[in-house]
Amino acid sequence: MISGATLLAGVVGNPIAHSMSPILHNAWLAAAGIDGVYAPFRVTEDRFASFVDGLRGGSVRGLNVTIPFKERALSLADRAGDRATMAGAANVLVFEADGTIVADNTDGLGLLAAFAEQAPGFDPKAGPVAILGAGGGARGAAAAFTAAGCREVRIVNRTQARAQAITDLLGGEAFGLHRAAAAFEDAIAVVNATSAGLAGEGQLDVPLEATPAACVVMDMVYKPLVTPFLARARALERRTVDGLAMLVGQAIPSFEAFYGQPPPADVDVRALALKRLEAR
Numbered sequence: 001m002i003s004g005a006t007l008l009a010g011v012v013g014n015p016i017a018h019s020m021s022p023i024l025h026n027a028w029l030a031a032a033g034i035d036g037v038y039a040p041f042r043v044t045e046d047r048f049a050s051f052v053d054g055l056r057g058g059s060v061r062g063l064n065v066t067i068p069f070k071e072r073a074l075s076l077a078d079r080a081g082d083r084a085t086m087a088g089a090a091n092v093l094v095f096e097a098d099g100t101i102v103a104d105n106t107d108g109l110g111l112l113a114a115f116a117e118q119a120p121g122f123d124p125k126a127g128p129v130a131i132l133g134a135g136g137g138a139r140g141a142a143a144a145f146t147a148a149g150c151r152e153v154r155i156v157n158r159t160q161a162r163a164q165a166i167t168d169l170l171g172g173e174a175f176g177l178h179r180a181a182a183a184f185e186d187a188i189a190v191v192n193a194t195s196a197g198l199a200g201e202g203q204l205d206v207p208l209e210a211t212p213a214a215c216v217v218m219d220m221v222y223k224p225l226v227t228p229f230l231a232r233a234r235a236l237e238r239r240t241v242d243g244l245a246m247l248v249g250q251a252i253p254s255f256e257a258f259y260g261q262p263p264p265a266d267v268d269v270r271a272l273a274l275k276r277l278e279a280r
Helices: 021-032 045-053 070-076 082-087 107-118 136-147 160-170 177-184 228-235 243-259 269-279
Strands: 007-013 036-042 062-065 092-095 101-104 129-132 153-157 173-176 189-192 216-219 239-241
Touching (some): 007 045, 007 243, 021 036, 021 269, 036 243, 045 070, 062 070, 062 243, 070 101, 070 136, 082 101, 082 107, 107 216, 107 243, 129 177, 136 153, 136 160, 153 160, 153 177, 216 243
Parallel strands (some): 007 062, 129 153
Antiparallel strands (some): 062 092, 092 101
């Protein structure tokens, strides 16, 4: 039952129908016995700012923010945590009762948790990391690896100027897509932070064979769970990390920000999400 006391939060993006976030959060809410609902919101790019501004005052407790709004989300906040500031992007907006919007970025926490879970022994300090893309996801990943002590973060993007904007903020080196092989040459990890491969849309044509045998390959896309990018990496016998692990990892601190307590640890939200993915 939804009541006048129900705590409402959600996820905003475009597209949004693929999102597994409502599955995770609503399962946690039910298990914790919290009077809360987590809903998906699809908003067009020209309406995003007015949508966010209209939520001031706390009627909606908070939003997760996904493609393509993470950078704009930070610019709309009145206050930002260190993680969001460092990344130059936000995937969490919290709406305070006094009308203040507070931004955070939990993507990096989710990314590092995913590596710890699916690539045991991975050490971000051991060498350079290459990140594909220059949007909010790439910014969050770059900030996380930098904060974890990675000695060099390489941003690879079709438009090198956008990659350079991240390295100007965080350090590292920018590469055009045509120089991906050079960026991969001695990388300990390669992360796809683009939407290529989402629900079969487009392919990411980069030379994964240029990566060292010990390189870990991750894709932030989780629908399908094994993207063509990850399938190619597995064919090369590289260890892989999937986007669903990152989604769960970033959702845990997001839930706490929205509902004031950590989610129940005994709910297998990954299994619930996998069941939904298989049904689609």
